Amino acid sequence: MLVIHEVSKQTGISVRTLRYYEEIGLLFPTAKTEGGHRLYGEEELKTLQQIVFLKTLGFRLKEIQPLLNESWDWAESLDHQLAFVQAEQNKLKQMESAILGLQHALTIEGSLNESLIQKIIKLSTQENGKKQAFRQQIFSETDLKLIQKLPNINRNDPHSLEWISLLGQLRELKESYDAESASVQRIIKRMMEKAAEEYKGNESFLEKMWDIRKSSSQSEQLGLYPLAEDFLHFIDQAFTIYEAKNISKGDPQQ
Amino acid sequence: MLVIHEVSKQTGISVRTLRYYEEIGLLFPTAKTEGGHRLYGEEELKTLQQIVFLKTLGFRLKEIQPLLNESWDWAESLDHQLAFVQAEQNKLKQMESAILGLQHALTIEGSLNESLIQKIIKLSTQENGKKQAFRQQIFSETDLKLIQKLPNINRNDPHSLEWISLLGQLRELKESYDAESASVQRIIKRMMEKAAEEYKGNESFLEKMWDIRKSSSQSEQLGLYPLAEDFLHFIDQAFTIYEAKNISKGDPQQ
DNA sequence: CTTGAAAGTTACGCAACGTCATTTTGTACA
DNA sequence: TGTACAAAATGACGTTGCGTAACTTTCAAG
Numbered sequence: 001m002l003v004i005h006e007v008s009k010q011t012g013i014s015v016r017t018l019r020y021y022e023e024i025g026l027l028f029p030t031a032k033t034e035g036g037h038r039l040y041g042e043e044e045l046k047t048l049q050q051i052v053f054l055k056t057l058g059f060r061l062k063e064i065q066p067l068l069n070e071s072w073d074w075a076e077s078l079d080h081q082l083a084f085v086q087a088e089q090n091k092l093k094q095m096e097s098a099i100l101g102l103q104h105a106l107t108i109e110g111s112l113n114e115s116l117i118q119k120i121i122k123l124s125t126q127e128n129g130k131k132q133a134f135r136q137q138i139f140s141e142t143d144l145k146l147i148q149k150l151p152n153i154n155r156n157d158p159h160s161l162e163w164i165s166l167l168g169q170l171r172e173l174k175e176s177y178d179a180e181s182a183s184v185q186r187i188i189k190r191m192m193e194k195a196a197e198e199y200k201g202n203e204s205f206l207e208k209m210w211d212i213r214k215s216s217s218q219s220e221q222l223g224l225y226p227l228a229e230d231f232l233h234f235i236d237q238a239f240t241i242y243e244a245k246n247i248s249k250g251d252p253q254q
Numbered sequence: 255m256l257v258i259h260e261v262s263k264q265t266g267i268s269v270r271t272l273r274y275y276e277e278i279g280l281l282f283p284t285a286k287t288e289g290g291h292r293l294y295g296e297e298e299l300k301t302l303q304q305i306v307f308l309k310t311l312g313f314r315l316k317e318i319q320p321l322l323n324e325s326w327d328w329a330e331s332l333d334h335q336l337a338f339v340q341a342e343q344n345k346l347k348q349m350e351s352a353i354l355g356l357q358h359a360l361t362i363e364g365s366l367n368e369s370l371i372q373k374i375i376k377l378s379t380q381e382n383g384k385k386q387a388f389r390q391q392i393f394s395e396t397d398l399k400l401i402q403k404l405p406n407i408n409r410n411d412p413h414s415l416e417w418i419s420l421l422g423q424l425r426e427l428k429e430s431y432d433a434e435s436a437s438v439q440r441i442i443k444r445m446m447e448k449a450a451e452e453y454k455g456n457e458s459f460l461e462k463m464w465d466i467r468k469s470s471s472q473s474e475q476l477g478l479y480p481l482a483e484d485f486l487h488f489i490d491q492a493f494t495i496y497e498a499k500n501i502s503k504g505d506p507q508q
Numbered sequence: 509c510t511t512g513a514a515a516g517t518t519a520c521g522c523a524a525c526g527t528c529a530t531t532t533t534g535t536a537c538a
Numbered sequence: 539t540g541t542a543c544a545a546a547a548t549g550a551c552g553t554t555g556c557g558t559a560a561c562t563t564t565c566a567a568g
Contacts, residue, residue, distance in 0.1 A: 003545085003546085004545090004546070004547095005545070005546080014525080014526085015545095015546085016524095016525065016526065016527085017524080017525065017526095019546095019547085019548090020524070020525060024524090033533080033534085033546095034533090035532070035533045035534070035546080035547085036532085036533080036546080036547060036548090037533070037534080037545090037546055037547075038546085038547090046372065049372075049375055050371060050375065053371075053374075053375045053378065053379075056348070056349065056352060056378070057349055057352050057353050057356070058346070058349045058353075060523075060524090061523075061524070062523090070368070074356075074360060074366050075357075075360060078353055078356055078357050078360070079357075081353055082350065082353045082354070082357070085346050085349045085350050085353060086350065088346050089343060089346045089347070089350070092312070092339050092342050092343045092346065093343070094310070095310065095311055095312045095339045096336065096339050096340065096343070098310060098311050099311050099312075099332055099335055099336045099339060100336070102311070102328070102332055103329075103332050103333075103336070106328060106329060106332070112328050114324070117304060117307075118300065118303075120307075121303055121304065121307045124307065124310070125307075257514085257515085258514090258515070259514070259515085268556080268557085269514095269515085270555095270556060270557065270558085271555080271556065271557095273516085273517095274555070274556060278555090287515095287564080287565085288564090289515080289516085289563070289564040289565070290515080290516060290517095290563085290564080291514090291515055291516075291564070291565080292515085292516090314554075314555090315554080315555070316554090
């Protein structure tokens with residue numbers, strides 16, 4: 001027979017919790033002294049372990065109560081609990097990607113003003129149905145697969161991260177440099193290389209995407225992160241300059 | 255100016271919630287009528303949207319309060335929240351695998367008695383340190399990789415599932431049939447085929463594992479699901495019979 | 509001016525304890 | 539046997555984000 005403090009030390013369960021479990025009828029002490037001190041036996045310790053274990057499965061105390069009872073439909077409880085836990089995981093995944101989205105938007109924009117938050121809210125509350133319809137209307141099946149691999153502000157994969165950081169750097173440079181400056185052109189070069197690598201053999205898809213990118217209304221329908229008009233213009237300008245130089249260098253005969 | 259019911263309809267937020275947000279100082283109505291009825295303007299609707307959005311990121315109301323304030327360290331809040339959300343996901347993943355473990359134990363054993371629960375508790379509360387030490391002591395590096403791919407009661411992959419279901423069927427058959435019966439031998443055959451497929455070229459590893467399996471103390475140290483001694487004996491017997499038949503058939507000259 | 513709908517204000521309930529504050533009990537030692 | 543001190547007991551409030559009564563007051567239409 002152990003006194004409550006001993007049980008607490010052995011199991012790591014707080015004294016308060018043990019008293020609470022008695023209060024809600026989940027675990028009664030084996031006996032009490034005349035003065036009312038609780039005493040716990042071996043059997044109760046086992047039950048306590050079961051309770052703790054079932055809590056690690058995410059069951060609530062009220063659900064644990066019947067489970068302790070011999071002869072209960074464990075199968076159903078477990079199915080139910082599994083479904084619950086998986087649903088919670090999905091919620092958390094959504095939260096995670098939304099947080100990543102905000103963080104990356106912050107990287108791209110440099111600071112977070114109110115209108116940006118409104119933009120993100122709009123993005124995230126957009127119904128999926130509409131996006132789907134728009135996609136299927138504009139793109140071929142092979143294109144649809146490529147869309148899945150586009151860099152996405154809600155993700156954390158290396159490709160997305162690099163695009164995001166490149167955009168962030170461009171936005172910084174735009175403050176002090178022109179589109180033809182060496183710093184800007186270095187970023188553009190990296191972007192071109194990256195695009196060429198990732199979409200080798202799908203150049204037409206790339207062009208189509210860039211056209212959509214430049215139209216903010218179309219971008220919105222696709223659910224792309226909304227870049228400011230002037231920023232897009234800046235990038236387009238820089239691209240044009242880059243290509244002009246590149247053609248004259250790479251193809252000097254013409 | 256919208257009256258509270260209108261706001262509720264437009265946003266989906268309950269009237270109670272709007273009043274609660276005022277109560278905790280999160281969102282005040284733009285104005286009130288003489289009689290005390292709340293009136294909300296455009297600005298407040300936007301703020302409300304922000305609140306709702308931030309809730310979808312998993313922030314608590316008290317954390318949202320400062321975020322609504324212009325000029326706040328969003329970056330830190332987001333980092334913190336992301337870490338929190340990821341930690342929660344890990345907890346849920348652990349719950350999920352523990353639940354799967356119980357479900358599969360149920361499949362193998364047919365019913366869940368008290369001692370089984372105790373076994374599972376023991377399994378799940380085993381410290382990882384000890385397992386690691388035991389593994390490294392017994393197995394080579396290449397073996398250690400193979401161990402990761404062993405069927406595991408806490409997982410849900412097709413291989414684990416088939417092994418579990420085969421064991422469950424064997425346990426059922428054991429009630430009414432002998433080790434040499436055709437039904438039992440069919441299961442054993444499937445097990446042999448499966449093992450041969452999955453561990454082709456690693457037969458020595460397979461044998462080592464089966465030896466460990468047959469010793470309940472060693473199995474325990476490795477963290478394998480504890481099968482009853484007599485059940486293991488039954489399986490071993492069935493294996494022996496299978497192999498005897500197989501050798502005489504497959505190699506008739508000897 | 510009446511009336512019915514909608515708004516308002518308390519206030520309790522939930523989950524699982526943590527954290528005081530205050531009172532008793534148990535036990536070791538003089 | 540008295541005392542003192544640790545440990546136990548009880549009671550009650552706090553936490554989070556509302557849902558849900560119960561009861562009263564305001565508003566707008568007729």
